[in-house]
Structure formats: C-alpha cells, structure tokens
Amino acid sequence: VGGALMAPPALALIANLFPDALRRGRALGTWSATAGVSAACGPLVGGVLVQAAGWRSLFAVSVAGAAVLYAGTRLLPPGVVDGPPRRLDGLGNTLAALVLVGFTFALIDGPSRGWLTGPVLVAVAVAVAAAVGYVPAARRRPDPVLDPRHLAIPALRGAVLTAVVAYLALGGFTFVNTFYLQQVRGFSPLATGLLTLPTTLGTLVLANVSGRIVGRHGGRLPATVGHLSFVASMTLLALTVTADAGLAPLLVGYLLLGAGMGLVNPPATNTAVNSLPRERAGVASAITSASRQIGTNLGVAVLGAVVVSVLALTGQPTDDIARVAAEAGDDFTTALRVAYALVAATAAYCAYATWRLFRPPPDRPAGEEVVEIEDAPTAPPTATTAS
Known part of the structure; x- marks a missing residue:
C-alpha cells in the first residue's frame, strides 16, 4: 500500500517539474535507475542482512527506511492539485x-x-x-482506474508490455536463481547476493545512459536493445546452468540481465508519462508502477510453475522445491533451463513488439512520444504540480 501511494505522485512531480523533453528524460532515467537498482539490490542487501543479523533484520531496516522517506518528503517542493480530485x-x-x-x-x-x-x-x-x-x-x-481507451495508444501499450516483461524476467530470475545458488551450489546468502552484484551494476550504469538516449531520441532503441539483452542473458543461462557450471558464464548472464533492466526502465516510464496529457501524468505513472508489480508477481508465479511442472515430469516431488533442489540438483537445473528459455522467447517477441509500438508520431520530435486519443475522456486533471 505504501509503495502504491508513493510511486505515482513521484513520477507525476517529475513530469511537471521538467517540461523539456531532454531534461525530463534524464530525470526519469535517474528515477528509473533508482527503481531498477533497488530491485536488483534485493539479493545483495538481503544476503548481507540475513548473514549478519538474521531474517528479522529485513523488517527492522524497512522501519528505518520509512523514517528516512518521511524526512525526504520535507524536501519536496510545495504543490497544488490541478482541479478537483478523481473519485x-x-x-x-x-x-x-x-x-x-x-x-x-x-x-x-x-x-x-x-x-x-x-x-x-x-x-x-x-x-x-x-x-x-x-x-x-x-x-x-466517470473516473475509471484504467480507461480502456488509453490502451488504444500504441506507445502506452509498448510501455506496459516493456515494464511487465522486464520485471517478470527480474522477479522470476531472482526467485528461482536463489534456489539454484543456495540449494544446488551451496553458496551462503551473502555469497549469493555478491554473485548477483553484476545485475545491480548493469542496471545502475545503463539506466542513466538509457535516460539520456530517451530524452534525445525517444524510447524505441533502448527498449528494443534492452529486450535483446534479456534474450542474450536468458539464452546464455539456459545453455550453461548446471549443478557444476563455471561462474564466468553465470556472471555474464547476470550482467546482461542488469543491462537489460537499465535499458528498458527509462523508456517504459518516459513513454507512459508522455503518452497521456501532462495533467494525467499521475495516471500514466500509476499504470507503469502497476505494470512493474504485475510483472514481478507473474515472474515468480510463472517461473515457479514452470520449474515445479518440469520437476513433476521427472518424477521429483514438488512439495518442497528447496529440498528437491538440494537433493536432485540435475533435475532442478533442467527445470531451470526450461524456465529461462521461456523468458528468452518472451523477451524476443517483446523486442519485436516494442520496436513497432514505440515509434513516435511523424509530426513530433522523437523525444516527445505524446499521442492524442480521439474522443478522449475529459476527466478533471489530477497530477500534483509544483507551485
């Protein structure tokens, strides 16, 4: 609930503070880098905390983080609501x-x-x-949570698809890869987090690069290349993940996954915000934020279901994945390779889809991917803007 309440106003504020396309692209790139890196940092930070202070420390850190967030809100510029609030x-x-x-x-x-x-x-x-x-x-x-007519905008559909698939890949990977590194390979929580550090670094570096590209040229190129990076990552892991695989190909695969996250986050966010009128930036950012959460949930559910289904076909029990991974490592890695291959195929389709959907209208600069809808609903504007 807290995350859902915070993300849309943050993006709406950015959209209104930076009317210039180039500066807005860079600002959204910074925001997206923070979002992507925070997600990619989960295994690393979690591993350190669990190893050093036990799993309960994860919740104590969240309490401290909430206090920092509250203090940070005092630094925001004062704002006013443009018109009556939506129902x-x-x-x-x-x-x-x-x-x-x-x-x-x-x-x-x-x-x-x-x-x-x-x-x-x-x-x-x-x-x-x-x-x-x-x-x-x-x-x-009069004020639907998501107007179906919004999805008639190709660029917005591309942004939603990009966000869902990116976080499906990251969420599903984080879930099943933890079983692989800890149960199959025997690494500690701290070592598991350190091994996923390339994912974090790839996201951090490429998100800022992608934000600059989006501001100048639009989101088509970085979104497409980002999906292709997912394809390369998942294909490499599908070919190399075994019970005794060398670490070098795994680390390269993790790095490519992080690079893909860094590349696709800014165009997904920027394109969604620019696809609707600026007074609806809050709606657009809420759509993007919800798409990320849906993708994460689907990643855990789908990749978990694929692994369990393949294990069932090999005759392994499916009531305790952690125990099966530890005792029957080869069967588990076989299931893992199938799951990674499925993500690679999905990302390959999305690379093609985003290349088509992210095309800017011919009468606008590439950095301004705003698309008008005929007979668009005229609900009161809702974004919070700077005074």
Missing part, C-alpha cells in the same frame, strides 16, 4: 484485484494441486469473469 473507482479496483489474485493463485497452485482441480478452476473462472466485466464497468465510470 475512487472501487468497482474497477476490485475487479482488477480479482484478475490478479485469481491468475496468480492458479499459476502458483496449479502445478501442485493439479490444473483441473476445483480451487484452480474456480480461481481461473473468477479471474476471467472479472477481466471480462472490467471493460463495460470502466466505460460506465
């Missing part, structure tokens, strides 16, 4: 939550319970019904 779309939020919860439950429990068991089928049915019912419900609302 909360309770029905839309409920339907969206049912879609996510239903599909996530089915993906996580399907391999162990059975795909045709009652709870899984009910979860899928609820998710599908909620997804089908969302569109007519949104059209009747």
Whole structure:
C-alpha cells in the first residue's frame, strides 16, 4: 500500500517539474535507475542482512527506511492539485484485484494441486469473469482506474508490455536463481547476493545512459536493445546452468540481465508519462508502477510453475522445491533451463513488439512520444504540480 501511494505522485512531480523533453528524460532515467537498482539490490542487501543479523533484520531496516522517506518528503517542493480530485473507482479496483489474485493463485497452485482441480478452476473462472466485466464497468465510470481507451495508444501499450516483461524476467530470475545458488551450489546468502552484484551494476550504469538516449531520441532503441539483452542473458543461462557450471558464464548472464533492466526502465516510464496529457501524468505513472508489480508477481508465479511442472515430469516431488533442489540438483537445473528459455522467447517477441509500438508520431520530435486519443475522456486533471 505504501509503495502504491508513493510511486505515482513521484513520477507525476517529475513530469511537471521538467517540461523539456531532454531534461525530463534524464530525470526519469535517474528515477528509473533508482527503481531498477533497488530491485536488483534485493539479493545483495538481503544476503548481507540475513548473514549478519538474521531474517528479522529485513523488517527492522524497512522501519528505518520509512523514517528516512518521511524526512525526504520535507524536501519536496510545495504543490497544488490541478482541479478537483478523481473519485475512487472501487468497482474497477476490485475487479482488477480479482484478475490478479485469481491468475496468480492458479499459476502458483496449479502445478501442485493439479490444473483441473476445483480451487484452480474456480480461481481461473473468477479471474476471467472479472477481466471480462472490467471493460463495460470502466466505460460506465466517470473516473475509471484504467480507461480502456488509453490502451488504444500504441506507445502506452509498448510501455506496459516493456515494464511487465522486464520485471517478470527480474522477479522470476531472482526467485528461482536463489534456489539454484543456495540449494544446488551451496553458496551462503551473502555469497549469493555478491554473485548477483553484476545485475545491480548493469542496471545502475545503463539506466542513466538509457535516460539520456530517451530524452534525445525517444524510447524505441533502448527498449528494443534492452529486450535483446534479456534474450542474450536468458539464452546464455539456459545453455550453461548446471549443478557444476563455471561462474564466468553465470556472471555474464547476470550482467546482461542488469543491462537489460537499465535499458528498458527509462523508456517504459518516459513513454507512459508522455503518452497521456501532462495533467494525467499521475495516471500514466500509476499504470507503469502497476505494470512493474504485475510483472514481478507473474515472474515468480510463472517461473515457479514452470520449474515445479518440469520437476513433476521427472518424477521429483514438488512439495518442497528447496529440498528437491538440494537433493536432485540435475533435475532442478533442467527445470531451470526450461524456465529461462521461456523468458528468452518472451523477451524476443517483446523486442519485436516494442520496436513497432514505440515509434513516435511523424509530426513530433522523437523525444516527445505524446499521442492524442480521439474522443478522449475529459476527466478533471489530477497530477500534483509544483507551485
């Protein structure tokens, strides 16, 4: 809840403080670098804390972080709301939550319970019904949580697709790779975090580079190259991950994953914000933030489901992945390679899709990927802007 409340206003503030495309691209690049690096730092920081002070220290650090965040808000410029606030779309939020919860439950429990068991089928049915019912419900609302007409904008669709796939790759990788490094290879939590350091470094370096490219030339090139970097990373890992693989190819794969994260984050954020009028920057940034969370959830659920399903085909029990990974390392790495190959194929399609969707309109500069919608809804503007 805290993260969901903080991210959209932050991006809306950036969009309004930096009307110039080049400066806004750089600012969003910095923001995206922070977001990507914080996600990539999870294994490293978590490993250090668990090794040094136990797992409870993770929550103590969050309390200290909240205090720092509150102090930081005092440095923000004063703001005013441009017009009356939007009304909360309770029905839309409920339907969206049912879609996510239903599909996530089915993906996580399907391999162990059975795909045709009652709870899984009910979860899928609820998710599908909620997804089908969302569109007519949104059209009747004056302020829907997500106006379906927004998704008619190609650049916004590309931004959503990019954010979902990028965090699917990172979230799923972080989840299954932890089992591989700790259970199969026997590394400590601290060593596991240190081995993923190339991912963090790749994200940090390339995000700032990507932000500058986006500000000058738009998001098409860095988003496409970023997806291709995911393809290279996942393909390399799919070919080399074994119970006794050398560390060099693994580290290269981790570095390529981080490079992909750094490249795709700024264009996804910048394109989403620029795809809607500036007074709707809060809506656009909320869409991007939600896409990241959806991607992370899908990554854990999908890659976990793939690994469990492949283990079941090899005759291994699926009730305790950590134990299976430790006792049957070869079968686990086989399942891991299948999961990585699936991500590589998905990223390859997204490289093609983003190349087509991120094309700027011919009558605008490449850095300004704003697309107008015919008959667009004229809800009151909601972004918080600097006084």
